[in-house]
Amino acid sequence: MLHDRNKILIESIKRLLRRGAVSHLRKIVNKTHAADLSVVFNSLSISNQRNLFAMIKDPEQKGALFSELDENTLLGFIEEMDLDDIVEILELMPSDDVADLIGKLPEEKSDAILEKMKKEESEEVEDLLRYKDDTAGGIMVPDFIALREDATAKEAIESLQKEHMDVEMPFYLYVVDDYGKLAGVSSLRQLVVVPPETPLKNFMTTDVFSVQTDMDQEEVAKIVANYNILAVPVVDETNKLVGIVTVDDVIDIFREEATEDILRMAGVGEEFVETQSILRSTKIRLPWLFASCIGGIAAFFVIGRFEGSLSKFTYLAAFIPVIMGMGGNIGTQSSTIVVRGLATGRLNIRHFWSVVLKELTIGLILGFVYGMVIGVVTQAQFSRAALAVAVGLAVLLSMSVAALVGSMVPMLFARINIDPAVATGPFVTTSIDIISVFFYFQIATTLLGI
Numbered sequence: 222m223l224h225d226r227n228k229i230l231i232e233s234i235k236r237l238l239r240r241g242a243v244s245h246l247r248k249i250v251n252k253t254h255a256a257d258l259s260v261v262f263n264s265l266s267i268s269n270q271r272n273l274f275a276m277i278k279d280p281e282q283k284g285a286l287f288s289e290l291d292e293n294t295l296l297g298f299i300e301e302m303d304l305d306d307i308v309e310i311l312e313l314m315p316s317d318d319v320a321d322l323i324g325k326l327p328e329e330k331s332d333a334i335l336e337k338m339k340k341e342e343s344e345e346v347e348d349l350l351r352y353k354d355d356t357a358g359g360i361m362v363p364d365f366i367a368l369r370e371d372a373t374a375k376e377a378i379e380s381l382q383k384e385h386m387d388v389e390m391p392f393y394l395y396v397v398d399d400y401g402k403l404a405g406v407s408s409l410r411q412l413v414v415v416p417p418e419t420p421l422k423n424f425m426t427t428d429v430f431s432v433q434t435d436m437d438q439e440e441v442a443k444i445v446a447n448y449n450i451l452a453v454p455v456v457d458e459t460n461k462l463v464g465i466v467t468v469d470d471v472i473d474i475f476r477e478e479a480t481e482d483i484l485r486m487a488g489v490g491e492e493f494v495e496t497q498s499i500l501r502s503t504k505i506r507l508p509w510l511f512a513s514c515i516g517g518i519a520a521f522f523v524i525g526r527f528e529g530s531l532s533k534f535t536y537l538a539a540f541i542p543v544i545m546g547m548g549g550n551i552g553t554q555s556s557t558i559v560v561r562g563l564a565t566g567r568l569n570i571r572h573f574w575s576v577v578l579k580e581l582t583i584g585l586i587l588g589f590v591y592g593m594v595i596g597v598v599t600q601a602q603f604s605r606a607a608l609a610v611a612v613g614l615a616v617l618l619s620m621s622v623a624a625l626v627g628s629m630v631p632m633l634f635a636r637i638n639i640d641p642a643v644a645t646g647p648f649v650t651t652s653i654d655i656i657s658v659f660f661y662f663q664i665a666t667t668l669l670g671i
Contacts, residue, residue, distance in 0.1 A: 226257075227257060230249075231260065232259055232265050233249070234246065234262075255285035258273075258286050259274070259339070262424075263291065271298075280310055281634060287299075287310060287318070288314065288318045292325055293362045295322070295325070296325060303317045304337060306552070307334060308334055308491055309388060311338065315339050316349060317343075317363070319346050321352050321354070323346060324354060330391035345363050349363065349387075352435070355462075356435050356437060357432045357436045357441045358435065358464070359438070360438050362466070363463070364466060365454070366381065366391065367401070369398075370405075371422065372421050373417065373419060374416070374417050375418060377407075378412060378413070389613060390451060391409065392454045393407070393409075394407045395429075395454055395467075396421050396422065396463055401462060401463070403460055405422070405425030405429060406425060406454070408577050413423075423480065430443060430448055431455070431460075432453055432455055433455070433456060433457070434463065438478075439478050441453060441474070442471045445471045446471065446475075450468075452468065499630075516650075517651075520533065522663070527666060530665060534608075534665075537608075537665055540615070541613050541658060543595060544616055544658070544661050545617050545654045545658065547623075548653045549653055551620045551623045551627070552589060552624065552653040555583075556649050558575060558629070559631040562576075563635050563641075573636070575594075576632060577625065577632065580625065580627065581621060581624055584620050584623060585617070587620055589617055591616055591620065592615075592616040592617040592620075595612055595613060595614030595616050599613070608669065612661075612665075615660055618657075619656070619657035619660060622653070623657070626653055627649055627653070629651055
C-alpha cells in the first residue's frame with residue numbers, strides 16, 4: 222500500500238514537473254509528509270530537487286525533509302546551498318538531527334555552520350558531536366523535562382504548560398536531585414491523578430531504566446524494546462541526566478542495524494548502494510567478493526587434485542553442483558538464524574555449545590534425508606552402488622559440516638567482538654564449498670577404488 226502510494230506520488234510529481242505546473246506542484250509539496258517527499262527526492266535530478274524545495278513554504282517542513290533524506294542525497298543537495306539558508310533551516314530542527322547532519326559534512330563547512338548558528342543551539346550540537354554516532358550520547362535528544370524532587374504535581378503541570386511546550390517527549394517527567402542526578406521518573410498519567418500539592422518524590426518511580434552516554438545504540442534500542450517504554454534517560458558517568466533516547470530513534474536504529482546486517486550477510490558492505498554512483502558501488506562490493514574469488518581458486522585446486530578420478534569417472538562432475546548447493550543452503554540458513562538471534566538478544570554467546578550442537582543435529586538429520594534421496598536417484602540413474610553411497614555420504618557430510626560452520630563461525634565472531642553478520646557472507650559460503658568438494662572427491666575416490 223505504502224509503496225503504491227509513493228509510486229503514484231513520484232509519477233504525479235514528475236509529470237507535473239515536465240508540464241511546469243507550478244501551482245499544482247506547490248499544493249502537493251506543501252501537503253505531503255516529509256517522509257514521502259524524501260522518497261520523491263531520491264528519484265529526481267538535483268535541479269528538480271531544488272525546484273521542489275523552493276516551493277516549500279514552511280521552514281520546519283524543510284528541516285523535516287532534511288532529517289528524512291538519505292545521506293548521499295542530502296549531501297549532494299546542500300552542497301551548493303547558501304550557508305545562511307542552511308543555518309536558517311537547521312535552527313528549527315531538533316539538536317540530535319542537526320548533529321547527525323553536521324557530522325556528515327566536511328569539517329570546513331560544518332565549522333562555518335556552527336559559527337553562524339545561535340550560540341545556545343550551536344553549543345547543544347557541539348555537545349552531541351562529542352559522542353560517537355552509534356552511542357546513546359550520539360543519538361540522544363538534549364531537550365527533556367527534568368524537575369526537582371520537592372516540586373508538586375501542580376507545579377509540574379504548570380511547568381509543562383509554560384516552559385516545556387516544545388519538548389519532544391512530554392509523556393515522562395524525570396526527577397533530579399540538587400546536583401542534576403537522576404532520582405526518578407513520573408508518567409503524565411501519574412501527574413494528573415494525584416492531589417495537586419503532592420511532591421513528586423512521593424509518587425515518582427525510583428526504579429528507572431537508564432543508559433550511559435557511551436552505550437552502543439543497538440543495546441539502547443533493545444532496552445527500550447524489552448521494557449516497552451517510550452523513552453530511556455541517558456546519564457553520564459556521575460549519573461547526571463544529560464538527555465533521552467526516544468522510541469522514534471529506536472525504530473530508526475532497528476532499521477539501520479537490520480539493514481547493515483542484511484547487506485553484510487549478502488556480502489555487499491553495510492551501506493545502501495542504490496543511490497551510490499557506479500564507481501562507489503563497485504568499490505564497496507569489490508573487497509567482499511574477493512573471498513569468493515579466493516575460495517573459487519581454492520576449489521579449483523581441490524578439484525584439480527582429483528583430476529585422475531574425474532578423467533576415469535566423468536559423471537562425478539555432475540554431482541558437484543548439488544553437493545555444494547545443499548551445503549551452501551543449510552550453511553546460510555544456520556548462520557542467518559544465529560546472526561539474527563544474536564542481534565535480537567534471543568541468543569547469547571554463553572549458549573555457544575547448545576546452539577552449535579542443535580544446528581549440527583539438524584544438519585545431520587537433513588543431510589541423512591537428502592543423502593538418501595540423492596543416493597537413490599544416483600543408483601537409479603547409474604546402477605552403481607558405490608557411487609550412490611559416495612554421493613549420499615558426501616551430501617550428509619557437506620550438510621552437517623555446513624550447519625556446524627554456519628552456526629559456529631558467527632558465535633566465534635561475536636565472542637571476539639567482530640560483527641557476526643560478516644560470517645554469513647562469502648566467508649561461510651566459500652569455506653563450505655571448498656570443504657564439500659573435498660569430502661565428495663575423497664569419499665568417491667575411496668569407495669570407487671580409484
